[in-house]
Amino acid sequence: MNPLKSIHSNCGVFGIFGHPDASVMTYYGLHALQHRGQEAAGIATSEFDPEKNRYRFNIHKDHGLVLSVFSDPKILTDVLKGESAIGHTRYSTTGSGDKRNNIQPLRVNFKGGHLALSHNGNFTNTGILRDRLEDEGTLFQTTTDSELALHLIARSREEHMVDKILDAFRQIEGAYSICILTDDKLFAVRDPHGVRPLAFGKLEESFVFASETCAFDIISADYIRDVEPGEVIMIDRSVLESGKEESFSIGQAEKFKHCIFEYIYFSRPDSMIFEEKVDKVRRKLGKSLAEESPAPQRISDDEKKVAVINVPDSSNTATLGYFNATVKTNRDVKHEIGLIRSHYVGRTFIQPGQDKRKMKVKTKFNTVKGVINNRKIVIIDDSIVRGTTSKLLVELINKAGPKEVHLKITSPPVVAPCYYGMDFPSREELIANQMKGDIDKIRDELGLTSLHYLSFLSLLKSVPYKHSRTDYCTACFSGNYPINIEGLEKMNKHQFDD
Secondary structure (H helix, E strand, O other), X not given: OOOOOOOEEOEXXXXXXXXXXXXXHHHHHHHHOHHHOOOEEEEEEEEEEOOOOEEEEEEEEEEOXXXXXXXXXXXXXXXXXXXXXXXXXXXXXXXXXXXXXXXXXXXXXXXXXXXXXXXXXXXXXXHHHHHHHHHOOOOOOOOEOHHHHHHXXXXXXXXXXXXXXXXXXXXXXXXXXXXXXXOOOEEEEEOOOOOXXXXXXXXXXXXXXXXXXXXXXXXXXXXXXXXXXXXXEEEOHHHHHHOOOEEEEOOOOOOOOEEOHHHHXXXXXXXXXXXXXXXXXXXXXXXXXXXXXXXXXXXXXXXXXXXXXXXXXXXXXXXXXXXXXXXXXXXXXXXXXXXXXXXXXXXXXXXXXXXXXXXXHHHHEEEOHHHHOOOEEEEEEOOOOOOHHHHHHHHHHHOOOOOEEEXXXXXXXXXXXXXXXXXXXXXXXXXXXXXXXXXXXXXXXXXXXXXEEOOHHHHHHHOOOOOOOOOEEOHHHHOOOOOOOOOHXXXXXXXXXX
Protein backbone atom coordinates (compact mmCIF):
# COMPACT_ATOMS: atom_id res chain seq x y z
CA MET A 1 0.00 0.00 0.00
CA ASN A 2 1.10 3.55 -0.62
CA PRO A 3 2.37 4.91 2.73
CA LEU A 4 1.84 8.49 1.61
CA LYS A 5 -1.86 8.15 0.99
CA SER A 6 -4.07 10.54 2.91
CA ILE A 7 -6.52 7.74 3.69
CA HIS A 8 -6.01 4.78 5.96
CA SER A 9 -7.89 1.72 7.09
CA ASN A 10 -7.85 1.98 10.83
CA CYS A 11 -7.42 -1.65 11.94
CA GLY A 12 -6.86 -5.29 11.19
CA VAL A 13 -8.25 -7.99 13.49
CA PHE A 14 -7.37 -11.66 13.96
CA GLY A 15 -8.62 -14.43 16.24
CA ILE A 16 -7.85 -18.11 16.74
CA PHE A 17 -9.26 -20.77 19.06
CA GLY A 18 -7.91 -24.20 19.94
CA HIS A 19 -4.32 -24.09 18.65
CA PRO A 20 -1.22 -24.96 20.76
CA ASP A 21 0.71 -22.09 19.13
CA ALA A 22 -2.13 -19.57 19.12
CA SER A 23 0.09 -16.52 19.76
CA VAL A 24 2.52 -17.49 16.98
CA MET A 25 -0.32 -18.01 14.51
CA THR A 26 -1.74 -14.62 15.52
CA TYR A 27 1.67 -12.99 15.09
CA TYR A 28 1.90 -14.21 11.50
CA GLY A 29 -1.72 -13.30 10.84
CA LEU A 30 -1.02 -9.74 11.99
CA HIS A 31 2.01 -9.61 9.69
CA ALA A 32 -0.31 -10.27 6.77
CA LEU A 33 -2.67 -7.54 8.02
CA GLN A 34 0.06 -4.97 8.64
CA HIS A 35 -1.20 -2.81 5.75
CA ARG A 36 -4.42 -2.17 7.70
CA GLY A 37 -2.58 -0.40 10.52
CA GLN A 38 1.06 0.51 11.13
CA GLU A 39 0.70 2.55 14.30
CA ALA A 40 0.48 -0.16 16.96
CA ALA A 41 -0.04 -3.88 17.41
CA GLY A 42 -1.08 -6.26 20.18
CA ILE A 43 -1.99 -9.84 21.08
CA ALA A 44 -4.03 -11.21 24.00
CA THR A 45 -4.23 -14.90 24.93
CA SER A 46 -6.36 -16.99 27.27
CA GLU A 47 -4.42 -19.59 29.26
CA PHE A 48 -5.84 -22.25 31.57
CA ASP A 49 -3.87 -22.84 34.78
CA PRO A 50 -4.60 -26.46 35.87
CA GLU A 51 -2.95 -25.99 39.27
CA LYS A 52 -5.25 -23.12 40.24
CA ASN A 53 -8.10 -24.43 38.05
CA ARG A 54 -8.71 -21.03 36.50
CA TYR A 55 -8.00 -19.00 33.39
CA ARG A 56 -5.63 -16.08 33.10
CA PHE A 57 -5.20 -13.55 30.32
CA ASN A 58 -1.80 -12.63 28.90
CA ILE A 59 -1.35 -9.51 26.80
CA HIS A 60 1.43 -7.68 25.01
CA LYS A 61 0.95 -4.55 22.94
CA ASP A 62 2.88 -1.44 21.98
CA HIS A 63 3.36 1.26 19.40
CA GLY A 64 5.09 0.18 16.21
CA LEU A 65 4.98 -2.46 13.51
CA VAL A 66 4.27 -6.10 14.32
CA LEU A 67 7.92 -7.00 13.75
CA SER A 68 9.16 -4.47 16.33
CA VAL A 69 6.40 -4.97 18.91
CA PHE A 70 7.15 -8.71 19.03
CA SER A 71 10.88 -8.50 18.28
CA ASP A 72 11.69 -10.73 21.27
CA PRO A 73 10.48 -14.27 20.40
CA LYS A 74 10.13 -15.09 24.11
CA ILE A 75 7.09 -12.79 24.19
CA LEU A 76 5.26 -15.32 22.03
CA THR A 77 6.61 -18.49 23.65
CA ASP A 78 6.94 -17.55 27.33
CA VAL A 79 4.48 -14.68 27.88
CA LEU A 80 1.58 -15.15 25.45
CA LYS A 81 0.73 -18.71 26.46
CA GLY A 82 -2.62 -20.31 25.76
CA GLU A 83 -4.51 -22.02 22.98
CA SER A 84 -6.75 -19.05 22.11
CA ALA A 85 -5.74 -15.56 21.04
CA ILE A 86 -6.88 -12.36 19.39
CA GLY A 87 -4.68 -9.76 17.73
CA HIS A 88 -4.89 -6.25 16.35
CA THR A 89 -3.00 -3.86 14.09
CA ARG A 90 -3.99 -0.25 14.54
CA TYR A 91 -4.23 3.02 12.71
CA SER A 92 -6.17 5.57 14.73
CA THR A 93 -8.73 7.79 13.01
CA THR A 94 -8.25 10.90 15.14
CA GLY A 95 -5.57 12.56 17.23
CA SER A 96 -5.09 10.19 20.15
CA GLY A 97 -2.96 7.61 18.40
CA ASP A 98 -0.06 8.28 20.79
CA LYS A 99 -2.04 7.13 23.86
CA ARG A 100 -0.91 3.67 24.88
CA ASN A 101 -4.24 2.95 26.61
CA ASN A 102 -5.92 3.01 23.20
CA ILE A 103 -3.77 0.21 21.77
CA GLN A 104 -5.76 -2.97 21.29
CA PRO A 105 -6.70 -5.61 22.22
CA LEU A 106 -8.54 -3.87 25.05
CA ARG A 107 -9.04 -5.98 28.18
CA VAL A 108 -11.27 -5.92 31.28
CA ASN A 109 -11.89 -8.21 34.23
CA PHE A 110 -15.44 -8.43 35.56
CA LYS A 111 -17.60 -10.83 37.56
CA GLY A 112 -18.08 -12.98 34.45
CA GLY A 113 -14.34 -13.46 33.97
CA HIS A 114 -11.84 -11.98 31.55
CA LEU A 115 -12.79 -10.16 28.36
CA ALA A 116 -10.64 -8.80 25.52
CA LEU A 117 -11.63 -7.17 22.24
CA SER A 118 -10.12 -6.27 18.85
CA HIS A 119 -12.15 -3.88 16.72
CA ASN A 120 -12.09 -2.66 13.12
CA GLY A 121 -14.58 0.10 12.30
CA ASN A 122 -16.42 2.89 14.08
CA PHE A 123 -19.53 3.02 16.26
CA THR A 124 -21.78 5.87 15.13
CA ASN A 125 -23.90 6.37 18.28
CA THR A 126 -20.82 6.67 20.48
CA GLY A 127 -21.65 10.00 22.09
CA ILE A 128 -25.10 8.86 23.23
CA LEU A 129 -23.81 5.55 24.61
CA ARG A 130 -20.88 7.15 26.41
CA ASP A 131 -23.02 9.84 28.02
CA ARG A 132 -25.47 7.20 29.24
CA LEU A 133 -22.74 4.99 30.69
CA GLU A 134 -21.01 7.92 32.36
CA ASP A 135 -24.32 8.93 33.94
CA GLU A 136 -24.55 5.38 35.31
CA GLY A 137 -21.09 5.70 36.87
CA THR A 138 -18.88 4.02 34.29
CA LEU A 139 -15.22 5.12 34.31
CA PHE A 140 -13.49 5.09 30.92
CA GLN A 141 -9.80 4.27 30.58
CA THR A 142 -9.41 5.14 26.89
CA THR A 143 -10.68 7.60 24.29
CA THR A 144 -11.60 4.85 21.84
CA ASP A 145 -15.17 3.86 21.03
CA SER A 146 -14.16 0.19 21.27
CA GLU A 147 -14.20 0.43 25.06
CA LEU A 148 -17.95 1.05 24.96
CA ALA A 149 -18.54 -2.53 23.79
CA LEU A 150 -16.57 -3.93 26.73
CA HIS A 151 -18.60 -1.92 29.24
CA LEU A 152 -21.92 -2.82 27.62
CA ILE A 153 -21.02 -6.52 27.74
CA ALA A 154 -19.75 -6.36 31.32
CA ARG A 155 -22.83 -4.44 32.53
CA SER A 156 -25.35 -6.63 30.74
CA ARG A 157 -27.81 -8.40 33.05
CA GLU A 158 -28.03 -11.42 30.74
CA GLU A 159 -26.77 -14.64 32.29
CA HIS A 160 -24.76 -16.28 29.51
CA MET A 161 -21.81 -14.68 27.75
CA VAL A 162 -23.29 -15.01 24.27
CA ASP A 163 -26.46 -13.28 25.46
CA LYS A 164 -24.41 -10.49 27.04
CA ILE A 165 -22.68 -9.93 23.70
CA LEU A 166 -25.95 -9.99 21.77
CA ASP A 167 -27.44 -7.54 24.27
CA ALA A 168 -24.48 -5.17 23.89
CA PHE A 169 -24.35 -5.12 20.11
CA ARG A 170 -28.08 -4.66 19.73
CA GLN A 171 -27.48 -1.26 21.37
CA ILE A 172 -24.55 -0.32 19.12
CA GLU A 173 -24.89 1.29 15.70
CA GLY A 174 -22.16 1.67 13.12
CA ALA A 175 -19.69 -0.31 11.06
CA TYR A 176 -17.61 -2.94 12.81
CA SER A 177 -15.89 -6.29 12.59
CA ILE A 178 -14.82 -7.52 16.01
CA CYS A 179 -13.09 -10.47 17.69
CA ILE A 180 -13.87 -11.01 21.38
CA LEU A 181 -11.90 -13.38 23.61
CA THR A 182 -13.30 -14.68 26.90
CA ASP A 183 -11.87 -17.26 29.29
CA ASP A 184 -13.12 -20.23 27.29
CA LYS A 185 -14.70 -18.81 24.13
CA LEU A 186 -13.94 -16.81 21.01
CA PHE A 187 -16.60 -14.64 19.36
CA ALA A 188 -16.65 -12.92 15.98
CA VAL A 189 -19.15 -10.08 15.48
CA ARG A 190 -20.04 -8.18 12.31
CA ASP A 191 -22.40 -5.24 11.98
CA PRO A 192 -25.84 -5.77 10.34
CA HIS A 193 -24.79 -3.85 7.20
CA GLY A 194 -21.54 -5.80 6.71
CA VAL A 195 -19.50 -2.66 6.06
CA ARG A 196 -16.15 -4.07 7.19
CA PRO A 197 -14.88 -7.46 5.98
CA LEU A 198 -14.43 -10.42 8.35
CA ALA A 199 -13.47 -13.90 7.16
CA PHE A 200 -13.98 -17.23 8.92
CA GLY A 201 -11.60 -20.15 8.44
CA LYS A 202 -10.15 -23.33 9.83
CA LEU A 203 -6.57 -24.43 10.60
CA GLU A 204 -6.54 -28.17 11.16
CA GLU A 205 -8.88 -28.55 14.18
CA SER A 206 -8.77 -24.89 15.25
CA PHE A 207 -10.95 -22.02 14.03
CA VAL A 208 -9.69 -18.62 12.85
CA PHE A 209 -11.07 -15.18 11.98
CA ALA A 210 -9.36 -12.32 10.15
CA SER A 211 -10.10 -9.04 8.41
CA GLU A 212 -8.74 -10.50 5.17
CA THR A 213 -8.02 -14.01 3.88
CA CYS A 214 -4.34 -13.18 3.24
CA ALA A 215 -3.96 -13.77 7.01
CA PHE A 216 -5.21 -17.33 6.46
CA ASP A 217 -2.77 -17.98 3.63
CA ILE A 218 0.32 -17.18 5.70
CA ILE A 219 -0.61 -19.83 8.30
CA SER A 220 -2.05 -22.32 5.74
CA ALA A 221 -5.59 -22.02 7.08
CA ASP A 222 -8.59 -22.73 4.86
CA TYR A 223 -11.19 -20.09 4.15
CA ILE A 224 -14.69 -21.36 5.02
CA ARG A 225 -16.90 -18.32 4.48
CA ASP A 226 -17.45 -14.74 5.59
CA VAL A 227 -18.98 -13.92 8.93
CA GLU A 228 -22.43 -12.82 7.77
CA PRO A 229 -23.63 -9.25 8.32
CA GLY A 230 -25.31 -9.11 11.73
CA GLU A 231 -23.91 -12.50 12.71
CA VAL A 232 -22.21 -13.50 15.96
CA ILE A 233 -20.17 -16.71 15.72
CA MET A 234 -19.19 -18.49 18.94
CA ILE A 235 -16.32 -20.97 19.17
CA ASP A 236 -15.68 -23.07 22.29
CA ARG A 237 -14.52 -26.59 23.17
CA SER A 238 -17.81 -28.16 22.16
CA VAL A 239 -17.48 -26.56 18.74
CA LEU A 240 -13.98 -28.01 18.36
CA GLU A 241 -15.39 -31.45 19.10
CA SER A 242 -18.36 -31.12 16.73
CA GLY A 243 -16.48 -29.20 14.05
CA LYS A 244 -19.50 -26.91 13.55
CA GLU A 245 -19.62 -23.30 14.73
CA GLU A 246 -22.54 -21.85 16.69
CA SER A 247 -24.21 -18.87 15.05
CA PHE A 248 -26.43 -16.12 16.49
CA SER A 249 -27.91 -12.93 15.06
CA ILE A 250 -28.11 -9.30 16.15
CA GLY A 251 -30.25 -8.50 13.11
CA GLN A 252 -29.57 -8.04 9.43
CA ALA A 253 -30.09 -4.96 7.28
CA GLU A 254 -32.38 -5.12 4.28
CA LYS A 255 -29.39 -4.23 2.10
CA PHE A 256 -25.74 -4.89 2.91
CA LYS A 257 -23.46 -1.87 2.61
CA HIS A 258 -19.97 -3.21 1.99
CA CYS A 259 -17.24 -0.56 1.94
CA ILE A 260 -16.48 -0.11 -1.75
CA PHE A 261 -13.09 1.40 -0.96
CA GLU A 262 -11.93 -1.99 0.33
CA TYR A 263 -11.90 -3.13 -3.30
CA ILE A 264 -10.40 0.09 -4.65
CA TYR A 265 -7.53 0.53 -2.22
CA PHE A 266 -7.52 -0.87 1.31
CA SER A 267 -7.44 -4.65 0.97
CA ARG A 268 -4.51 -6.63 -0.35
CA PRO A 269 -5.00 -7.90 -3.93
CA ASP A 270 -4.27 -11.47 -2.83
CA SER A 271 -7.20 -11.42 -0.36
CA MET A 272 -10.81 -12.40 -0.70
CA ILE A 273 -13.22 -9.92 0.84
CA PHE A 274 -17.00 -9.86 0.63
CA GLU A 275 -16.63 -13.34 -0.96
CA GLU A 276 -14.74 -12.06 -4.00
CA LYS A 277 -11.08 -11.92 -5.07
CA VAL A 278 -9.75 -8.37 -4.73
CA ASP A 279 -7.35 -8.85 -7.64
CA LYS A 280 -10.23 -9.75 -9.96
CA VAL A 281 -12.24 -6.66 -8.97
CA ARG A 282 -9.27 -4.31 -9.37
CA ARG A 283 -8.55 -5.66 -12.84
CA LYS A 284 -12.20 -5.02 -13.70
CA LEU A 285 -11.85 -1.44 -12.43
CA GLY A 286 -8.83 -0.97 -14.68
CA LYS A 287 -10.71 -2.43 -17.64
CA SER A 288 -13.67 -0.10 -17.02
CA LEU A 289 -11.29 2.84 -16.81
CA ALA A 290 -9.73 1.89 -20.17
CA GLU A 291 -13.17 1.75 -21.77
CA GLU A 292 -14.05 5.19 -20.42
CA SER A 293 -10.70 6.88 -21.00
CA PRO A 294 -8.50 5.26 -23.68
CA ALA A 295 -4.75 5.86 -23.78
CA PRO A 296 -3.47 8.43 -26.32
CA GLN A 297 -2.16 7.31 -29.72
CA ARG A 298 1.30 7.78 -31.18
CA ILE A 299 1.56 10.49 -33.82
CA SER A 300 4.21 8.62 -35.86
CA ASP A 301 6.09 5.33 -35.90
CA ASP A 302 9.22 7.18 -34.80
CA GLU A 303 7.58 8.11 -31.52
CA LYS A 304 8.04 5.78 -28.57
CA LYS A 305 5.07 3.66 -27.54
CA VAL A 306 2.85 5.20 -24.89
CA ALA A 307 3.94 3.92 -21.46
CA VAL A 308 1.26 2.77 -19.01
CA ILE A 309 2.66 2.84 -15.47
CA ASN A 310 1.28 2.29 -11.98
CA VAL A 311 1.81 4.06 -8.67
CA PRO A 312 3.13 1.25 -6.45
CA ASP A 313 1.65 -0.73 -4.86
CA SER A 314 -2.13 -0.43 -4.57
CA SER A 315 -2.75 0.28 -8.28
CA ASN A 316 -0.59 -2.59 -9.60
CA THR A 317 -3.40 -4.95 -10.60
CA ALA A 318 -5.74 -2.18 -11.79
CA THR A 319 -2.94 -1.07 -14.12
CA LEU A 320 -2.76 -4.58 -15.56
CA GLY A 321 -6.51 -4.48 -16.14
CA TYR A 322 -6.21 -1.11 -17.88
CA PHE A 323 -3.30 -2.21 -20.08
CA ASN A 324 -4.77 -5.60 -21.04
CA ALA A 325 -8.01 -3.94 -22.10
CA THR A 326 -6.19 -1.17 -23.98
CA VAL A 327 -3.68 -3.26 -25.92
CA LYS A 328 -6.48 -5.24 -27.61
CA THR A 329 -7.37 -2.20 -29.72
CA ASN A 330 -4.30 0.05 -29.33
CA ARG A 331 -0.90 -1.43 -30.13
CA ASP A 332 0.76 1.90 -29.40
CA VAL A 333 0.87 1.20 -25.65
CA LYS A 334 3.40 -0.65 -23.53
CA HIS A 335 3.20 -1.62 -19.87
CA GLU A 336 6.27 -0.23 -18.11
CA ILE A 337 7.70 0.18 -14.61
CA GLY A 338 8.18 3.92 -14.41
CA LEU A 339 8.10 4.41 -10.63
CA ILE A 340 10.15 2.53 -8.09
CA ARG A 341 9.06 2.49 -4.48
CA SER A 342 11.46 1.90 -1.60
CA HIS A 343 9.98 -0.50 0.97
CA TYR A 344 12.72 0.08 3.52
CA VAL A 345 12.48 3.78 4.33
CA GLY A 346 12.32 4.67 7.99
CA ARG A 347 12.06 8.10 9.50
CA THR A 348 12.60 11.04 7.14
CA PHE A 349 14.97 13.62 8.66
CA ILE A 350 14.03 17.12 7.54
CA GLN A 351 16.55 19.94 7.36
CA PRO A 352 15.47 23.57 7.90
CA GLY A 353 13.92 24.98 4.75
CA GLN A 354 13.06 21.57 3.28
CA ASP A 355 9.51 20.69 2.29
CA LYS A 356 8.60 17.76 4.56
CA ARG A 357 6.05 16.15 2.25
CA LYS A 358 8.29 16.59 -0.80
CA MET A 359 11.14 14.83 1.00
CA LYS A 360 8.84 11.96 1.96
CA VAL A 361 7.80 11.54 -1.67
CA LYS A 362 11.40 11.61 -2.90
CA THR A 363 12.62 9.12 -0.30
CA LYS A 364 9.84 6.65 -1.04
CA PHE A 365 9.58 7.01 -4.83
CA ASN A 366 11.99 7.45 -7.70
CA THR A 367 11.46 7.54 -11.45
CA VAL A 368 12.95 5.26 -14.08
CA LYS A 369 14.03 8.10 -16.33
CA GLY A 370 14.73 5.93 -19.39
CA VAL A 371 11.10 4.78 -19.34
CA ILE A 372 9.61 8.25 -18.92
CA ASN A 373 11.87 10.56 -20.93
CA ASN A 374 10.48 11.88 -24.25
CA ARG A 375 7.38 9.71 -24.00
CA LYS A 376 3.65 9.98 -23.42
CA ILE A 377 2.92 8.57 -19.96
CA VAL A 378 -0.35 7.16 -18.64
CA ILE A 379 -0.37 6.83 -14.84
CA ILE A 380 -2.97 4.58 -13.20
CA ASP A 381 -3.77 5.29 -9.55
CA ASP A 382 -6.64 4.41 -7.22
CA SER A 383 -7.64 7.80 -5.80
CA ILE A 384 -6.81 11.45 -5.25
CA VAL A 385 -7.60 12.81 -1.80
CA ARG A 386 -5.97 16.07 -0.78
CA GLY A 387 -4.00 16.12 -4.00
CA THR A 388 -0.78 17.21 -2.31
CA THR A 389 1.07 13.93 -2.75
CA SER A 390 -0.29 13.45 -6.27
CA LYS A 391 1.00 16.90 -7.23
CA LEU A 392 4.48 16.15 -5.88
CA LEU A 393 4.52 12.78 -7.64
CA VAL A 394 3.59 14.42 -10.94
CA GLU A 395 6.37 16.98 -10.39
CA LEU A 396 8.80 14.10 -9.90
CA ILE A 397 7.65 12.46 -13.13
CA ASN A 398 7.76 15.73 -15.07
CA LYS A 399 11.41 16.18 -14.09
CA ALA A 400 12.16 12.97 -16.00
CA GLY A 401 11.13 14.75 -19.23
CA PRO A 402 7.92 13.09 -20.51
CA LYS A 403 6.09 14.44 -23.55
CA GLU A 404 2.71 14.22 -21.82
CA VAL A 405 1.41 12.98 -18.47
CA HIS A 406 -2.11 11.53 -18.30
CA LEU A 407 -3.43 10.50 -14.87
CA LYS A 408 -6.34 8.04 -14.75
CA ILE A 409 -8.04 7.17 -11.46
CA THR A 410 -9.95 3.94 -10.77
CA SER A 411 -12.51 5.70 -8.56
CA PRO A 412 -14.67 8.85 -8.66
CA PRO A 413 -13.60 12.05 -6.86
CA VAL A 414 -13.53 11.76 -3.05
CA VAL A 415 -15.95 14.41 -1.76
CA ALA A 416 -16.85 13.36 1.80
CA PRO A 417 -15.19 12.00 4.98
CA CYS A 418 -15.81 8.50 6.30
CA TYR A 419 -17.44 7.88 9.70
CA TYR A 420 -17.36 4.10 9.41
CA GLY A 421 -13.76 3.32 10.29
CA MET A 422 -11.55 4.93 7.67
CA ASP A 423 -9.32 7.93 8.13
CA PHE A 424 -10.32 10.55 5.53
CA PRO A 425 -9.56 14.27 5.64
CA SER A 426 -12.35 16.78 6.26
CA ARG A 427 -14.50 17.98 3.37
CA GLU A 428 -12.56 21.25 3.21
CA GLU A 429 -9.23 19.43 2.74
CA LEU A 430 -10.41 17.33 -0.22
CA ILE A 431 -9.13 18.70 -3.53
CA ALA A 432 -12.37 17.79 -5.34
CA ASN A 433 -14.23 20.14 -3.00
CA GLN A 434 -11.58 22.83 -3.09
CA MET A 435 -11.92 22.93 -6.88
CA LYS A 436 -15.74 22.71 -6.65
CA GLY A 437 -15.77 19.49 -8.67
CA ASP A 438 -14.06 21.08 -11.68
CA ILE A 439 -11.86 18.31 -13.11
CA ASP A 440 -10.02 20.71 -15.40
CA LYS A 441 -9.01 22.83 -12.41
CA ILE A 442 -7.77 19.73 -10.57
CA ARG A 443 -5.82 18.75 -13.70
CA ASP A 444 -4.15 22.15 -13.87
CA GLU A 445 -3.41 22.17 -10.13
CA LEU A 446 -1.65 18.81 -10.42
CA GLY A 447 0.28 19.81 -13.55
CA LEU A 448 -1.17 17.16 -15.86
CA THR A 449 -1.87 16.92 -19.57
CA SER A 450 -5.18 15.20 -18.78
CA LEU A 451 -7.04 13.75 -15.81
CA HIS A 452 -9.87 11.23 -15.75
CA TYR A 453 -11.76 9.74 -12.80
CA LEU A 454 -13.75 6.52 -13.23
CA SER A 455 -17.42 7.46 -13.30
CA PHE A 456 -19.66 6.58 -10.38
CA LEU A 457 -21.84 4.42 -12.64
CA SER A 458 -18.87 2.46 -13.99
CA LEU A 459 -17.59 1.91 -10.47
CA LEU A 460 -20.90 0.38 -9.41
CA LYS A 461 -20.96 -1.79 -12.54
CA SER A 462 -17.41 -3.03 -11.86
CA VAL A 463 -17.95 -4.43 -8.37
CA PRO A 464 -19.56 -7.85 -7.75
CA TYR A 465 -23.07 -8.47 -6.43
CA LYS A 466 -22.91 -11.91 -4.84
CA HIS A 467 -26.36 -11.85 -3.26
CA SER A 468 -29.69 -10.13 -3.72
CA ARG A 469 -28.90 -8.08 -0.60
CA THR A 470 -25.45 -6.99 -1.75
CA ASP A 471 -24.97 -3.25 -2.00
CA TYR A 472 -22.14 -0.84 -1.21
CA CYS A 473 -21.35 2.13 0.97
CA THR A 474 -20.19 4.89 -1.37
CA ALA A 475 -20.38 7.77 1.11
CA CYS A 476 -16.87 9.03 0.33
CA PHE A 477 -17.90 9.55 -3.31
CA SER A 478 -21.55 10.50 -2.89
CA GLY A 479 -21.88 12.00 0.58
CA ASN A 480 -24.81 9.63 1.22
CA TYR A 481 -24.32 7.83 4.54
CA PRO A 482 -26.27 4.55 4.68
CA ILE A 483 -25.98 4.06 8.47
CA ASN A 484 -27.42 6.60 10.88
CA ILE A 485 -24.76 8.75 12.59
CA GLU A 486 -26.20 9.81 15.93
CA GLY A 487 -24.51 12.40 18.12
CA LEU A 488 -21.91 13.32 15.53
CA GLU A 489 -21.12 16.59 17.31
CA LYS A 490 -20.60 14.71 20.58
CA MET A 491 -18.36 12.20 18.82
CA ASN A 492 -16.23 15.03 17.52
CA LYS A 493 -16.21 16.66 20.95
CA HIS A 494 -14.99 13.47 22.58
CA GLN A 495 -12.49 12.91 19.74
CA PHE A 496 -12.97 9.17 19.61
CA ASP A 497 -10.71 7.03 17.48
CA ASP A 498 -10.77 3.45 16.19
